[in-house]
Amino acid sequence: MAENQAAAEQVRRYYRLVDQDDVAGLVALFAEDAVYRRPGYEQLTGRAQLREFYRNRRVIAHGRHVLRRMTVAGDDVTVEGSFGGTLRDGRQVEVEFADIFVLNTRLLFQRRTTYFFAPLV
Template identity: 45%
Template sequence: MSGGTDAAADLTARTRYYYERVDAGDVAAVLDWFAEDAVYHRPGYPPMLGREALRRFYGGERVIESGAHHLDELVVQDRRVAVRGRFVGRLRDGSAVEVGFADFLAYDADGRVRERRSFFDVPAV
């Protein structure tokens, strides 16, 4: 991941790919985006450590049924990415949701996310 601009463009593309795949419900691609020993910190859940915990979350524990992420800002520095946006969709209980979010990602040398931290502007998802 050397080459400054090329590395930033690569991480930007990888990050956008994640949101496209999660919105499409492509659990296999989402899991592949994470490193084997990744940890995901999300309000309302204990830290999810490793792909099996992530599989349980994305495969059914996640309260979101469907929707789309709209990215307003994406900043890359070294192997870290900060994302700000909003999610518009439907929860598993049938209710509509629109919520602002921020994600902070740390990529490993292989281009997979080893740590993700999510924050929401309201306690919703």
């Protein structure tokens, strides 16, 4: 049970850091060889690619995630929520999303997959 709570808190920490635009902090939550899959982008592998993505390629400029449901099962944490914010081109967006995180034994994200209920956010 304590491991489930720690995994859930690690995922909550991720969303706080991404909403604060703390790229160094959020990238540190990922394993060195982590894999991230997200619609509209090639697969990202490793912290260097993640850092580049969050600093330069992510279409979102800033915003806020609202977590509506989180399920922890073993090493997996699934999140459903919504995001509201501004894209780099100035457009305002409101979108629902689902994330699947797979954590390693050190509670770092080994794999993350994101799904959006919208075309290419």
